[in-house]
Amino acid sequence: MTRYLSLYFTRIGFSVATALLGAVFALPLIWFIFAPFNPRAELGLAVPDPFSLANFETVFQNAFALRGLWNSLIQSVGGVILVGAGATLASYALSRSPIRGKNVITYILLLFSSVVSGSAAMVPIFLIVNGMGLIDTHIAVILVFAGGLLPTAMFILRDFIDGIPKSYEESAMVAGASPVQAFFDVALPVIRPGVVVVVVWAFVNIWGSFLIPFILLRSSEKMPASVAIYSFYSEAGTPIVTLLAAYSLLYSLPVIVLYLFVSWKFGFRFFGGIKA
Template sequence: MSTFQRNMDRLFVFYLPMAITVIFTLFPFYWTINTAFKPEGDIVKSPLEYVPSSFTLENFRVAWEGVGFSTYFQNSLLIAFCTVFFVLIFATLVGYALSRYRFKGKGAFMLLLLCTQFVPGAMLIIPLFLIFKSLGLISNPLSLIITYTTFQLPFNSILMNGFISNVPRELEEAAMVDGCNRLQVIFKVILPVLMPGIVATGVFTFIHVWNEFLFAFMLTNQEERFTLPIGLSYMMGEFNVNYGALAAGSVIALIPAILMFAYAQKHLVNGLGGAVKG
């Protein structure tokens, strides 16, 4: 096979499909950012401008102050960070128990945790709504924190089990010889070693909660309690849509996720690798 033929095969088998995939993936993000910085008149101008001729920050001001995006942003941050905090604590303890203890029904319990991931969330909307209504927690952030923690805990417990299984037992035995009890071993020995896994688990939990729409929509009926996805949906009016502010709001919603992935990229790779080995 000639060099030219090998280069052509590589072009059509590898580079061309990869380029098409990248274009289809990144173009919606580019168009959102493009629209967010366009003046309102340029957004609907014909023909469409793929490269904006003028820039403005007015759309971000309208989204942040006029539409109330600052409130939605704070609500989402509160719910996401609280959920990550509780998921990490409970998932670490459950994962440790699954990794270090032998008990009857352990395999069935792990299977049950995995089976909960096959249950569609929409099936539980009505029971959850009735429960939280009877508790007076509708439009209360606590209802979403409890719901998200409950749904995120099973899978993340299995994930933490994989991480903890890779930690040598000798570290725990040495700590116990020095006088540490079981909880001290977990928080002083296991957690520092588990940092890549903790970051990976925390990032995935945060992103899921940050983008979740269905439960937030059903369990929140007061505008000042809306999360970002709900706020974005309400920006699409029946007769009029401010596309510039909507795009600006979408860009604002993307920023925390992008920053978190950029910061935690190394930990994510190491953490997921540890989970696969476990």
């Protein structure tokens, strides 16, 4: 009897502990959902009363901030296209071609991307971009992101493609397809789930990044949302909580929408047609 009782209390204790832990993580999220609709929002958690869209009205009057969202979209989509296309073709080649030492190439790429990119490389990156005369252009931001994300994207995708039997493309080629046809008709649809993962990952990375656009861009009309969000800080550096909350929600929406879209369209799943 006592054994059951102690088990009972252990369970209760465990549940309470996880509930508390969950609450700690949920609070910011709840604030994040409530605050935008609360014209008197502060850093404390409060249910909007009255529920209002006034914050959004003010945000929509800030042209700089809205342009920021549009710029973020240009830079993210541009970067994603480069990373997606580049990583797919490169990792396919690395996986399928009989190049000697391709494993070494892949690992060196990964090593360099994780060590060299980021803040440590900021100065050389700035100098290179400056030398190319690309400072203050979307292209500069897109290229730097593509360069930084490609190695890891290639690494992820190559691993994925390595797991897919060669006989798919072989059967296509034997059936009369050229290598290019075999790639687009057969290989690409089969590796698409991997490409989707890389694309989502790259999008989220670029969308949320602050430092690179902040350094490479000058004019305010090219700044992405991650930089433009600072226009909701007062001169003294204190945030205007109401507007910041509303803008943050707008800023997060594309990523959420992307996740939902991918999950609905592709379902993050893989369908097999190979009998093992």
